[in-house]
Amino acid sequence: MKKQYNGTWESLNSHEVPAWYHDCKFGIFIHWGLYSVPAYAPITWQLGEVPIDENWYANNPYAEWYFNSVNVGRGPTYEHHIKTYGIDFKYEDFVSMWKVDNYKPDKWAELFRKAGAAYVVMVTKHHDGFCLFPSKYTDYNAMKKGPKRDLVGDLTNAVRAQGMKMGLYYSGILDWRFAHDPIIEQNDNFNKACPTYEYADYAYNQSCELIDNYKPSVFWNDIGWPKQGEQNLPYLLSHYYNNVEEGVVNDRFNGLYHDFRTMEYKYGESNRMEKWEMNRGMGLSFGYNAIEEDDKIMSVEDTISLLVSTVSNNGNLLLNIGPKADGTIPKEQEKRLLSIGQWLAVNGEAIYGTRCSKRESAIDESGVQIHYTKKKKDLYVMLDKVPQGAFEVVIPDLSGEIRALDDKIFYDFEAFGTGVKIKIHSHQTSIGSIAFKVPGGE
Numbered sequence: 001m002k003k004q005y006n007g008t009w010e011s012l013n014s015h016e017v018p019a020w021y022h023d024c025k026f027g028i029f030i031h032w033g034l035y036s037v038p039a040y041a042p043i044t045w046q047l048g049e050v051p052i053d054e055n056w057y058a059n060n061p062y063a064e065w066y067f068n069s070v071n072v073g074r075g076p077t078y079e080h081h082i083k084t085y086g087i088d089f090k091y092e093d094f095v096s097m098w099k100v101d102n103y104k105p106d107k108w109a110e111l112f113r114k115a116g117a118a119y120v121v122m123v124t125k126h127h128d129g130f131c132l133f134p135s136k137y138t139d140y141n142a143m144k145k146g147p148k149r150d151l152v153g154d155l156t157n158a159v160r161a162q163g164m165k166m167g168l169y170y171s172g173i174l175d176w177r178f179a180h181d182p183i184i185e186q187n188d189n190f191n192k193a194c195p196t197y198e199y200a201d202y203a204y205n206q207s208c209e210l211i212d213n214y215k216p217s218v219f220w221n222d223i224g225w226p227k228q229g230e231q232n233l234p235y236l237l238s239h240y241y242n243n244v245e246e247g248v249v250n251d252r253f254n255g256l257y258h259d260f261r262t263m264e265y266k267y268g269e270s271n272r273m274e275k276w277e278m279n280r281g282m283g284l285s286f287g288y289n290a291i292e293e294d295d296k297i298m299s300v301e302d303t304i305s306l307l308v309s310t311v312s313n314n315g316n317l318l319l320n321i322g323p324k325a326d327g328t329i330p331k332e333q334e335k336r337l338l339s340i341g342q343w344l345a346v347n348g349e350a351i352y353g354t355r356c357s358k359r360e361s362a363i364d365e366s367g368v369q370i371h372y373t374k375k376k377k378d379l380y381v382m383l384d385k386v387p388q389g390a391f392e393v394v395i396p397d398l399s400g401e402i403r404a405l406d407d408k409i410f411y412d413f414e415a416f417g418t419g420v421k422i423k424i425h426s427h428q429t430s431i432g433s434i435a436f437k438v439p440g441g442e
C-alpha cells in the first residue's frame with residue numbers, strides 16, 4: 001500500500017530513504033546552462049578551503065557563477081568579461097549565442113552508463129534563472145529561447161532508457177532574475193535573496209512543474225528555500241513523495257528537512273550514521289571552464305579514492321561534468337568517466353548495493369588506507385594510496401579466505417595474529433584502489 005503524505009512535517013518525518021538511493025553509490029551531476037557560453041572562472045580554491053567571503057566571490061572558481069562574478073564589479077572574471085564582451089554586454093545576451101548543435105542526450109546517457117553511474121542529476125535552473133525546461137511561469141527558458149529544446153526532457157528520457165535514475169537540480173533560494181544585488185559574502189545568499197511571496201510562489205510552482213512533468217527520482221534543491229515559501233514546503237514535499245514514490249531530497253531546505261546530507265568539495269559535514277552525498281566537479285568548477293586544462297582536474301586514481309572513501313562511510317559520490325555550450329562533453333572529462341567505469345566493471349561488487357561495515361576506515365603504519373563495505377554477510381576490503389610495486393598490509397580482526405576482485409593483482413595471504421596479512425606481489429596493471437572479497441567476513 002503506497003504511503004500518503006498529508007502536507008504535515010509529522011507525515012514527512014516518517015519518510016525513509018529508499019533502497020535504490022543506498023544501492024546506487026555513484027551519480028553524475030550536470031551543470032550546463034547560459035554560463036557554459038562564456039565558460040570562464042579563475043582557477044583558485046576548492047569550496048571550504050578558504051572562507052566564503054568577498055575574496056571568494058571576487059575570485060569565484062565556479063564558472064556557473066559568471067553573472068555574479070561580473071556583477072561584483074572586480075576580479076578576474078569581471079576583467080575577462082569587459083575585455084571579451086565589452087562593458088555593455090548583458091548576461092542575457094548569451095541566450096542568442098547558446099547553440100546546442102552537438103547536444104546528443106543518448107550519447108551522454110550511454111557515456112554515464114559506461115562510467116558506471118546509477119543516477120544522474122541535471123541542473124534545470126541554476127542561480128542565473130535560465131530554465132533548461134519549458135515553463136509556464138517564465139519565457140526565460142530553453143524551449144522558448146536560445147536552444148529551442150526541452151533539454152531536461154531529452155536527457156531524462158535518454159537516461160531512463162539506459163536504466164539509470166534521473167534526478168533534477170533546482171536553485172530554490174537564489175534566482176538572479178528576481179534579486180540582482182551582487183553576492184559578496186555567504187550570508188548574502190539568504191539576506192539578498194528575493195524576499196517576495198511572488199518569488200516563493202514562482203519557486204513552488206516551477207518545482208511542481210518539474211515533479212509533475214518529469215517525476216525526478218532526486219529533487220536536488222540548492223543553497224536554500226525562499227523564507228516566504230517555508231510554510232509551503234510540507235505541501236511541496238508531500239506532493240513530491242505522493243507522486244514519486246522512490247523520491248529523495250537533499251539537505252538544502254534551510255535545515256528544515258532532508259533525506260540525505262550533502263558535502264561539497266571540502267564544505268559541509270558528514271557522519272557515517274546518516275546517508276549523505278559528496279558532490280564536486282572534476283576540477284574546481286561545476287560549469288565548464290575553458291581555461292581549466294587537463295592537469296588541473298582530478299586524476300582517475302583520486303576520483304576512485306574519493307568514491308571508495310565516500311561509499312565506505314555511507315555516502316554516494318555525485319561527480320559533476322560541465323559540458324561545453326554546444327553539448328560536447330570535454331575529452332578530458334569523458335576520458336576520466338570511462339576509466340572510472342573500467343574500475344567499477346572489475347571492482348563494482350565492492351561498491352554497488354553494499355552498506356556501511358561496522359569496521360571503520362583505517363590507515364596502516366605504511367600509509368596504506370583500508371576501507372570496508374559489506375553486503376549481507378560478506379565483507380569487502382579496499383586498499384588505497386598503496387605504494388608502487390610489492391607491499392604488505394595486515395587487516396586486523398579477520399580470518400578466512402580473501403579474494404582480489406581484479407585478477408591482475410598477484411598476492412598471497414596468511415593468518416597473522418588475529419588478522420590476515422596480505423602480501424601484494426604486483427598490481428601495476430590495475431588503476432585505483434585494490435578491492436578484496438572476504439566471504440562471510442562481516
Ligand SMILES: C[C@@H]1N[C@H](CNC(=O)Cc2c[nH]c3ccccc23)[C@@H](O)[C@H](O)[C@@H]1O
Binds near residue numbers: 251263264268279286
Ligand atoms: C552544486 C553547487 N552548489 C553550490 C551551492 N553550494 C553551497 O552553498 C554549499 C553548501 C554545501 N552544503 C550545503 C548545505 C546547505 C546549503 C549550502 C551548502 C552552487 O553555488 C554551485 O554553483 C553548484 O551548483
